[in-house]
Amino acid sequence: MTFPLGSHTASPNPLDDARALGAGALQLTLGDPQSWKKPAFAVPSFREDAQAEGVAVFVHSPFVLNVASTNNRIRIPSRKLLQQHVDGAAEIGAQGVVVHGGHVTADDDPASGVANWRKCIDGLEIQVPILIENTAGGNHAMARHLDALARLWEQVAASDNAPNVGFCLDTCHAFAAGLSMETLVDDVLAITGRIDLVHLNDSQGGPGSGVDRHANLGEGLIPPEMLVEVVRAAGAPVILETPGGVEAHARDLEWLRARL
Numbered sequence: 001m002t003f004p005l006g007s008h009t010a011s012p013n014p015l016d017d018a019r020a021l022g023a024g025a026l027q028l029t030l031g032d033p034q035s036w037k038k039p040a041f042a043v044p045s046f047r048e049d050a051q052a053e054g055v056a057v058f059v060h061s062p063f064v065l066n067v068a069s070t071n072n073r074i075r076i077p078s079r080k081l082l083q084q085h086v087d088g089a090a091e092i093g094a095q096g097v098v099v100h101g102g103h104v105t106a107d108d109d110p111a112s113g114v115a116n117w118r119k120c121i122d123g124l125e126i127q128v129p130i131l132i133e134n135t136a137g138g139n140h141a142m143a144r145h146l147d148a149l150a151r152l153w154e155q156v157a158a159s160d161n162a163p164n165v166g167f168c169l170d171t172c173h174a175f176a177a178g179l180s181m182e183t184l185v186d187d188v189l190a191i192t193g194r195i196d197l198v199h200l201n202d203s204q205g206g207p208g209s210g211v212d213r214h215a216n217l218g219e220g221l222i223p224p225e226m227l228v229e230v231v232r233a234a235g236a237p238v239i240l241e242t243p244g245g246v247e248a249h250a251r252d253l254e255w256l257r258a259r260l
């Protein structure tokens with residue numbers, strides 16, 4: 001295995017969880033994920049320690065952020081917040097900043113959401129790559145269905161900043177979105193040309209349900225062999241965002257390692 005495995009952690013010292021799991025990667029937020037506040041992550045010597053211990057670090061940006069929005073009062077603060085998180089990620093030596101694809105409303109032309117993404121990407125100072133994540137639900141999402149993702153990526157690819165825009169594939173979101181799990185990695189790669197990170201989650205919601213409810217590996221509705229196959233085929237770092245803390249994540253990692 002050449003790619004690191006790890007989990008999302010909300011621990012005050014995130015490396016404690018990675019150590020307990022024997023993980024080669026971790027994901028964290030730089031502040032309250034539901035907040036618009038400027039990130040304030042200040043664990044002493046985190047960057048140096050993560051580097052010394054060989055732990056790949058990923059930052060998840062706040063869920064409130066929606067750079068696709070046609071509403072100025074959401075879109076403009078979203079861009080600002082994303083930039084702050086990219087800056088914060090650079091400070092702690094992270095490899096990527098995960099950001100959800102976002103959505104427009106039923107009254108909007110999806111093309112305006114895609115255009116907003118392009119402006120955001122063009123205007124960002126991307127010292128750390130942003131990784132756009134597929135989402136589970138909504139009919140006006142930028143990165144739920146493959147045709148929408150293809151429209152989005154046309155614009156991503158046309159930006160001068162394209163080399164610093166990657167993709168984060170979430171298995172729960174893909175399954176709940178109704179995407180084919182058998183061909184998922186190939187289908188995504190045909191559009192984006194890259195998968196930089198896998199969010200490995202089982203799903204409580206059924207195929208096409210649009211329900212974003214993560215489950216521990218083997219305890220949801222995704223056939224186990226398909227979860228494993230996505231990990232193998234993507235060949236990218238893997239982060240669990242499954243329920244529970246270190247103990248549950250240890251079980252999930254064991255589940256995965258036993259099958260890889």
Ligand SMILES: [Zn+2]
Binds near residue numbers: 241
């Ligand atoms: Zn995710």
